Amino acid sequence: MTNAGKAPILSLKNVSKVFAGYRAMDDVSLDVYPGQVLCLLGDNGAGKSTLIKVLSGFHEPTTGTIAVNGKTTVFKSPKDASNEGIATVHQFGGTFPLMSIGRSFFVGAEPTKGWGPFKRFDKKYANETAVREMRQLGITRITDGERLIGSLSGGERQASAIARAVHFGANVLILDEPTAALGVKEATHVLRIIMQAKLKGIAVILVTHNVSHALTVGDHFAVLIRGQKADDFAKGERTRDQITDLMAGGEAMAELEAELSTLTGSVTKIN
Amino acid sequence: MSAKTTAEKAQAKPSFTGLSNLARRPEFGALIGAVAVFTFFSIAGGGPFTDAGGWASWLNVASEVGIIALLVALVMIAGDLDLSVGSTLAASSMTMAIISGFFGLPTWVGVLAALAFGVLIGWVNGYLVTKTNLPSFVVTLATMFIVMGATLGTTRLVVGSTSVTMTADPVAQFLFGNLIFGLFETAVVWWLIVAALVSWILYKTKYGNWIYAIGGDVISARATGIPVNKVRIALFMGSGLGAALVGVIQTAIYNGAQVAAGQSFVFNSIIAVVVGGVLLTGGYGSTIGVILGTITFGIVNQGIYYTGWDADWAALILGLLLLAAVLTNNTFRRLALSGGKKEKKND
Numbered sequence: 001m002t003n004a005g006k007a008p009i010l011s012l013k014n015v016s017k018v019f020a021g022y023r024a025m026d027d028v029s030l031d032v033y034p035g036q037v038l039c040l041l042g043d044n045g046a047g048k049s050t051l052i053k054v055l056s057g058f059h060e061p062t063t064g065t066i067a068v069n070g071k072t073t074v075f076k077s078p079k080d081a082s083n084e085g086i087a088t089v090h091q092f093g094g095t096f097p098l099m100s101i102g103r104s105f106f107v108g109a110e111p112t113k114g115w116g117p118f119k120r121f122d123k124k125y126a127n128e129t130a131v132r133e134m135r136q137l138g139i140t141r142i143t144d145g146e147r148l149i150g151s152l153s154g155g156e157r158q159a160s161a162i163a164r165a166v167h168f169g170a171n172v173l174i175l176d177e178p179t180a181a182l183g184v185k186e187a188t189h190v191l192r193i194i195m196q197a198k199l200k201g202i203a204v205i206l207v208t209h210n211v212s213h214a215l216t217v218g219d220h221f222a223v224l225i226r227g228q229k230a231d232d233f234a235k236g237e238r239t240r241d242q243i244t245d246l247m248a249g250g251e252a253m254a255e256l257e258a259e260l261s262t263l264t265g266s267v268t269k270i271n
Numbered sequence: 272m273s274a275k276t277t278a279e280k281a282q283a284k285p286s287f288t289g290l291s292n293l294a295r296r297p298e299f300g301a302l303i304g305a306v307a308v309f310t311f312f313s314i315a316g317g318g319p320f321t322d323a324g325g326w327a328s329w330l331n332v333a334s335e336v337g338i339i340a341l342l343v344a345l346v347m348i349a350g351d352l353d354l355s356v357g358s359t360l361a362a363s364s365m366t367m368a369i370i371s372g373f374f375g376l377p378t379w380v381g382v383l384a385a386l387a388f389g390v391l392i393g394w395v396n397g398y399l400v401t402k403t404n405l406p407s408f409v410v411t412l413a414t415m416f417i418v419m420g421a422t423l424g425t426t427r428l429v430v431g432s433t434s435v436t437m438t439a440d441p442v443a444q445f446l447f448g449n450l451i452f453g454l455f456e457t458a459v460v461w462w463l464i465v466a467a468l469v470s471w472i473l474y475k476t477k478y479g480n481w482i483y484a485i486g487g488d489v490i491s492a493r494a495t496g497i498p499v500n501k502v503r504i505a506l507f508m509g510s511g512l513g514a515a516l517v518g519v520i521q522t523a524i525y526n527g528a529q530v531a532a533g534q535s536f537v538f539n540s541i542i543a544v545v546v547g548g549v550l551l552t553g554g555y556g557s558t559i560g561v562i563l564g565t566i567t568f569g570i571v572n573q574g575i576y577y578t579g580w581d582a583d584w585a586a587l588i589l590g591l592l593l594l595a596a597v598l599t600n601n602t603f604r605r606l607a608l609s610g611g612k613k614e615k616k617n618d
Contacts (some may be wrong), residue, residue: 056494079496088494097608098555099480107484108495110477120475150608193543 007070009034010055010086010172011109011204015064017050022048026227027064032172037194038206038228039046039214041247042224048207051224052174055205057081085171089161089178097150099133101142102127104149105164133163137193162193166200173197174205179213211244223247295607296562297548300599304546304592305563306416308570316577325577327454329441333569335517337562340543341462341469342513342562344507347544348473350553351407353507354397356514356540358418359458360533363389364516365422365435369530372437373430382443382519389515390508392418397504403464415537423530436527444512448523465513470558478502542589543568546596548603550582555604567592 007033017025025047032038042048053059054066057075065072068084075081078088096104102123111122111129127145134142142152149157158178165173165174175194179187187210194217198204208214214221221238223231223246231238231246238246313321339356346353363385371381396414400407426433439448449457473479481502484492495498517536522528547564549556570590575585 044538058494078494082494082496090491095491096484096554098487098550098604099483103480103483105486107480107492110480112477120471121477121480148607 002238006033008032008067009069011067011070012054013065013067015054015061017054018062018184023227028224028227028229029064030229030232032203032205033220034171034203035171035201036219037198037206037217038220039221040207040224041209041211041243042204043220043247045226046224047114047227048224049176050227052088052176052205055081055172056086056174076108082168085169086174087165087168087170087172088174089158090176094160095200097148097192099149100127100146101149101152101160102130102145102147104159105130105133105145105167109168129167130160130163133167134159137163137166137196138189139163153186154182155189157180158190159193162174162197163196166197166202170202171203172203174207176207177209178206179208179210187213209247209248211240215240215243274481278320295603296560296609297555297557297600298563298605299603300596301560301563301567302549303599304596305567305570308567308574308592312577313569316574320424320574320577323452323454325573328576329566329569329573330459331456333565334456334458335520336536336539336543336568337462337565338458338465338517338520339513340540340547340561340565341558342506342510343540344544344547344549344556344558345469345473345482346407346510347541347549347551348486348553348556349482349503349506350489351400351503351506352411352541353393353396353510354408354411354537355392355415356510357534357537358415358422359389359392359511359514360518360521360536361528362392362418362422363515364528364532365426365518365530367519367522368435368437369426369429371439372435372527373537377445378440381437381522382447384523385519386512386515389511389513389518391511393508393511394504396511397500397507400507401503408616413422419534426530433531434527434529437522438526439523444523446523447520448526449585456520456524458517461516461520465516466558466562472550473558482506482536483554486550486555488554514598539568541573542593545600546593548596550600550604551597564596 010032012028012030015025015028016023027048028051030038040048040051050059054061056078057078060075064126066075067073073080073084073086073160096107099107103126106126106129111125112119113122113125114120131142131145134156137159139156142156149160152160162173162175178190178194182190191213194204194206197212206214206217219235221233221235221243223243227247285586316325319325339360343353343356366388367381367385370376370384371378392414396407399405399410399414402512403410404525423433426435445457447457451457451459473482481492481497482499484495485502514533514536518528518533521532543565544556544561545551545564546567547556547562548560568589571588572585575582575588
């Protein structure tokens with residue numbers, strides 16, 4: 001492994017999460033390294049969402065531990081996770097469609113000017129900072145921080161959310177299906193932004209269905225099947241076909257293929 | 272498309288200017304509405320509507336609704352509803368009249384008790400809504416009836432009738448029940464004060480940003496560390512305080528309180544807020560819009576008396592106006608979301 005000498009920024013040890021008797025996550029161990037992209041692959045219901053929610057403090061693990069920079073930590077709330085520099089960006093990015101870019105950028109961390117009773121929201125600073133941070137990620141079309149988030153394209157919304165996380169000093173950036181709802185061009189832009197975040201030394205956890213996107217930016221891959229970690233490998237250790245097979249649940253696909261061939265077989269017979 | 276041409280395009284077409292900029296603001300529909308009804312009733316009502324007396328008649332109505340509407344607007348921008356304001360108004364009004372009228376305690380004791388009672392009902396609303404996670408519509412509908420019944424029952428038990436008279440001391444009378452120039456209620460001044468405070472909170476403090484965020488997406492708002500439940504409870508306490516303030520004003524003006532007062536304020540405040548461009552599901556709206564919506568309401572409510580027509584038609588006009596407002600506000604919101612020239616998809 002290439003990570004032999006490095007220390008993981010975030011590591012899960014034998015983490016399980018049980019919901020009312022159902023094991024959504026079963027004994028998963030995972031290391032996340034700064035400046036690397038970890039791709040989390042898996043079918044719907046494989047436990048990716050649960051894993052993300054455990055990492056971002058929405059759920060506490062039933063058993064197992066999470067360590068940040070080698071120190072065992074318990075996230076009681078999303079606030080705890082974000083205090084440790086773990087930021088999560090969801091599929092639709094900026095989630096306040098009817099707020100301005102500047103305002104939504106600083107939700108929960110509003111910049112103020114003045115003092116005492118005259119302390120007030122610094123709109124100019126908020127708008128300028130938001131636009132500048134997005135520009136640094138290559139979004140040049142946006143020049144006005146007063147524009148509503150809802151007027152941005154899907155990729156721009158992702159960019160605004162990622163820019164926000166980067167601005168507030170995220171060490172670990174969790175991206176949940178960032179390219180799923182995007183066109184080809186927009187998706188490549190988001191992948192480019194992921195690479196920029198990685199180059200800044202941020203650990204990126206990319207959740208995706210798209211093997212091509214994963215292979216383009218990923219340094220490390222983990223495949224989840226039915227709550228368990230089915231495979232865990234570094235870039236170049238598996239071929240695209242092997243990964244696709246794993247994600248599609250290999251055996252299940254083989255069974256289906258066999259079934260289909262008997263079907264077509266019988267159809268041929270009728271003909 | 273290369274980065275260069277994108278930048279050139281952005282420079283060549285500043286998308287937010289002048290009229291198109293105005294049309295994208297939440298209060299644009301309300302501005303059109305207010306100007307339209309004012310013009311209409313100025314023509315239909317003539318001189319008496321446009322002179323000082325005419326202005327006073329609709330401003331007085333608008334100011335009482337407006338105080339409540341501004342605070343209800345904050346609740347609605349945060350994604351909740353408050354149907355209990357009417358009962359709260361009556362209960363606070365009655366609290367003041369019983370304490371300072373029936374029991375003869377100083378007026379200021381009655382005023383403070385009335386305001387505190389309004390805040391308490393608001394806190395109960397907020398506490399129940401945040402603890403039970405039930406829709407605020409249902410919770411405040413329940414408290415509306417509970418408070419209404421409790422006010423009626425208690426008043427009958429204590430006073431033995433459904434109305435209580437009181438005379439406020441001169442200072443309280445001047446502050447809450449005076450007529451400026453013999454025409455304008457002091458409620459107009461209170462409305463301006465509340466408008467300034469609410470605008471400050473909404474636009475100039477972090478709490479304003481939180482209110483928009485909670486109404487926009489409560490889960491994301493919570494994830495950023497906003498104390499969502501505390502903010503929602505505080506907003507309900509605000510609308511309770513607003514209702515109580517109008518209760519105090521009415522007690523001072525009418526020299527007493529009636530248990531049945533205030534129920535019209537429930538829907539009137541919501542009409543003013545929605546006509547003013549606040550999104551019913553939360554996350555969008557402006558104080559200027561709510562003020563314009565309230566003015567529209569006041570003009571229709573009073574203007575009808577100047578036309579010589581039967582006042583029954585006022586409700587019909589208000590209903591149509593509400594429908595038109597929701598439809599046009601939807602259009603303007605879509606315009607705001609389109610954000611100028613659309614980029615072609617997959618270019």
